[in-house]
Amino acid sequence: MSILQNALDSIAIGLEDFESADERRIISSTRNIFAGILLLFKHKLCELSPVGSDEALIKQRVLPEIDATGAVNWIGRGKKTVDVQNIKDRFESLNISVDWKRLERINKYRNDIEHYYSTLNNESVQQLISDSFLIIRDFIADELEEEPKSLLGEDYWKILVDVNEVYAKEKQECDSSLEKLDYFSNEILYALQAYRCDECGSGLIETEDSDKAIEASFKCRACERESHYEEIVNDAVKQFYADDAFSAHKxxxxxxxxxxxxxxxxxxxxxxxxxxxxxxxxxxxxxxxxxxxxxxxxxxxxxxxxxxxxxxxxxxx
Ligand SMILES: [Zn+2]
Ligand SMILES: [Zn+2]
Ligand SMILES: [Zn+2]
Structure with missing residues (x-):
């Protein structure tokens, strides 16, 4: 089976997992969708690999070889294929653009849901589906130059579009509720808008209060966990500045x-x-x-x- 077909199947199965009422399939949904995205990327690298190079661009190990005419060719070796970092390096070098920040968020969520979150539910996976939708849609349209709807199939396309719309609308409602509070600094507002629930990983954090932020309570729409400002603000701000802290350290x-x-x-x-x-x-x-x-x-x-x-x-x- 071709890599492209594998990619599309993996995404389709991930969406079926997501739609299922069985909570045990939530983790496999995140795994399948992420795997599907990586396969789409590998398909592109495969397409770009020179003929006779044994798909050099998707192999971790690539070695030079002299052919009968005396020319040097780079040939893929071994079974090991590229990982996320390899794909990123090769795409950057080939001028293929992907929203890596968004992909990193999908990958982190996928990892956290397997090892860290104690509550699993379909609603908290919405952001992953919504992020995945944007990456898949743009990559198929811009880099594979295909029509995403026909490549994915009407039914799967509709699930992605719907989840994305629902998530965007709910996220907007949550964000506006947070904007009603008074903060010591707007940066705190942005940090809370980017914050993900400790329990389930959902980004849908809202408040019903409308006065001082330090007196407010916040609720996760996905798992209904309630937290007071003090319980989440430090983590939210530290996460918000994590990249800056990392580069300051480095x-x-x-x-x-x-x-x-x-x-x-x-x-x-x-x-x-x-x-x-x-x-x-x-x-x-x-x-x-x-x-x-x-x-x-x-x-x-x-x-x-x-x-x-x-x-x-x-x-x-
Ligand atoms: Zn939650
Ligand atoms: Zn203080
Ligand atoms: Zn001094």
Missing amino acids: DGGDKPVVDCPFCFDGAYIFLEGVCVSCGDSATHECVRCGCNIPPEEISDDNVCGYCSHMWAKVMAE
Whole structure:
């Protein structure tokens, strides 16, 4: 069977799993749909592989070989095929575009639902289906240059379109409910809008309150778990800044979030200069030497680490 047919079958079976009333099929739904997307990508790499290269572009191992005319050809070797990172590298090099952030979200959800979430339900998988729909639709149309509806078949196409529409509408309702609250900083609003339920992974978090965010309660539409602001805001903000924190750690640069020097259990958003829990702001410019105080040295005092150290020395003498 061709890779393309495998891809389409995998997506179709994943959608049948999703539609099933049997909760045990939820995990296989996420596995099949993700596998189907990767197979679509591999199909493209296969198509682009030179004739006689033994599908070099989908093989992890590719070695040069001299043919009868003396020319060097790159030939695929072994059974191991490309993984997500290999596909990403090759696509980038071949100018094939995919929304990798979205794909990463699908992959993370698929992984979390197998190892981490304690509640499984069809509603919490909606975002994965909706994300998958956008990737599959764009890839088939833009990169395979086919009509997604006819390639996937009318019935499966309709499931994808419907879930995507329902999810987009529900997500919009949740987002607007969060916008009604007052936050110490808008970044906190964006972090909560990007937050996923701890219990089931759904992105459908809403509130019925409309005053101060710190006094509000939030509810997951998919599993109905309720949480108070304080219970989710730190995680939400840390997740929201996770990429920035990673690159600050890897390449150097300011940590985006540190522990609050005033209340100690809140996340302090350095760029915004505010703690998400107590709302306090620290001094970012040392009053003694005028330098910018780096995130690690933010304190309830108004001097930098160096000046505070010097001051302690003077006092001790
Ligand atoms: Zn939930
Ligand atoms: Zn604080
Ligand atoms: Zn100083």
